Amino acid sequence: MIEPDTIMPDNTTNHFFRIRIPGQLLTGLLGLCLLFLPGSLWALQVTLNIADVAAPGFSARGIKAVLAQNGSAEFSIAELGFADRTLHGLHLHCAEFLLSTEQIGCLNGKLDSLPGLSVFLNYRVKPQRLELRLTGKKDESWQLNADLRAQPWHASVRLRNARIIRLSGLLPPDGPLPSQGGLNGTLAIKGDQQGVRQFNADLQLDDWAVSDASGLHAAEKIHGKLQAQATRTGRIWDWSGTIDWQDGELFWQPLYLRAGHALQASGKWQDGQIQATQAVATLPDVGQVKLSALWDISNSKLLDGRLSGKQLSLAAGFANYARPFLENTALAKTELKGHADLEWRYRKNATEALLFKLRNVSVADAEGRFSLNGINADIPWHARARSVAQVSFADSELMKLPLGASKLKIQMQGKDFVMPAASLPVLDGKLEITDFHLHQKDGNWQWNFSNTLTPISMDKLSAVLYWPQMHGTLSGYVPRVSYQDKLIRADGTLLFRVFDGTAEVDHLELYDPFGRAPRLSGNLDMRDLDLDLLTNTFSFGNIQGRIDLSVGNLELVNWRPARFDARVASSPGKYRKRISQKAVENITALGGSGAGAALQRSFLRIFESFGYERIGLGCELHNEICTMSGVDGEGEIYTIVQGGGIPAITVMGYNRKVDWTELLSRLERVMQENMQAVVK
């Protein structure tokens, strides 16, 4: 309905219209009402103000048309809304505006919002055919042809070197926006009175660059092909399409991906939900995965999903699609090799099932902290059902310690994993693990188990860890090892048999094992060590006898001592006690320039070894300073070796505060036997 409100008797005539159009084209109506203007008014400039236009999915406010005497025309729309988008301040200038009963045309037009494009519009009234051409430099062309009388009506858009930056105004301003790139190809739509019924697109993307303001979601030099078809039946759209990403790179935090990806998909679209029933994604260097998904468009939410793939390569798969999400974990520098079958099911805001089959997979930490090789596994995990995972591996390594082949059975139910028993070969012994339990509590993972280490040879252990050759065995039983809040705690005692004596470690705790500064604490108590074996192993000069070593409040940070209270002392009991001249020199050298032996050099030269009553040396380390103590002493002087027998020797220490780093460097020099000991 059109109702002129006022007519101004001036050289400018204003016509005010209030228009309600159910689904009709504004151009046709505007043309129609202009046709019936009195002929005398054509000599004047005519201004038409149209209050608003509203139709389903379309609205326009503040429409104004100014027809000038020279044949030009200006059209403006203050606010244009369509498909949930609103454009403001549209303005079209037609250098030549044609209006007749047969056609309406705009020649040499300019749209303010599309600078650099020349507009050609022609609407033939009787056959209801519309042609709109936007052309620009570098052979840019956007061409719309529509036949509105046909049943069904149809329209096509041909794009040639169309610059996508012109579409920026139609995109959400807070998302990635194009800065360059071209489009070539065609779009075709058919429709009826209910709207668009069929849609086809065949587009080539050339040299696209898009980015959001932060640069965390961006793509550059993108070339690709997009084909899509959609047909509506009632309210349901059936769609299918392919995307072939031919060149370029994409960063979508935290993923960085390169060309080679492709997607074929089909499905339905109804009531704000898009469903992909059959989709195949090609992931370069990984393989193909099949997808299905139900996506809630308005809430940007996945309602239902399924993904599966066979024989996927894990090397690129893990590096490209998983590791970027693991930057803050111990797996941040992990590399995988091998192949896997994968199935993932998602429903009701959570993963419902995750099924893995691993074939000959290797896992290695780039910093050499752990590795697993020859992994074969069948892991059928379900969120709400009990299942059993079978995992086997050929060999592994933890902190340089090699572990042999093993087969594991893991019972799984939701986020609760139990392994009743497992046996890991360690050199010539075994680590028997029982009652391993991994579960999530308050959103954090924690685990615990019991273990028994059957005796392993210290000879072999010291060889693989590049320690000085030691003799004896290492064994132990730990009733409970637990992990919670980055802390591994061992309740119980680890028992060693080394240097013909015993060693016990208890209260062992390791905080942040894979962090930058792991912290180990515990107590070490060694009894009846054979000094002959010990000193020969460490090239210290021979000492015969037995010794006890206790280290309390031990704390290693980044595997370096930060604090301890250590003491070595002759073991109780009767045994041969001799100390070689070399050992005396080395002990003295450890004391630095302030330490000395209570024997004259001339007397030393006569004997190769000496008797002693007892040996005692303590070091309380705190803030890099070692506070020394001996068998006894007063003030700064303390006795390290108390003489006894013939010939006897007494070694004194003269400085109780020793810099730990300095002490270590002295020890190193002694071990290397490249230092001439200073003996007074």
Place this chain on the structure above:
Amino acid sequence: MNALIKFCVAWLVLFSVNVASAQVNIEINTPGVSALKQSMHDRHSQLAEFYGNGAVGLTSDGMIAVRDASAVPLAARQKVNGLVAAENQDRKALYAEIARANGHPEWEGDIRNTFAQRWIQRAQAGWWVQIGGSWKKK
């Protein structure tokens, strides 16, 4: 708490290569702090470029953040993300380690705040720092 702040500043001074560390009587020199310091020092040569071009800035909470990823080629943005994540992990561990080594784990927040101010004060001209919730170029 003033003593704590003085301590932190003194400790930061120790980090500075321009000041003789012998002038400051610092009790903290734990292996953990040394390891973290070394790790951050090694990483700094890689991060300096991104501080300089504005891709990464110093936040007011003693961490660093990707401020403008557009300043970095697309292929390097993941690396920047990784560097920032690793640096923040070290920084968090550093504050906790200093507090723990002093026997006062509850000081971590104060130590972090003190460090945050000092990092920003010591930032080079041209670097981006967060002050009052907004980014500013020094």
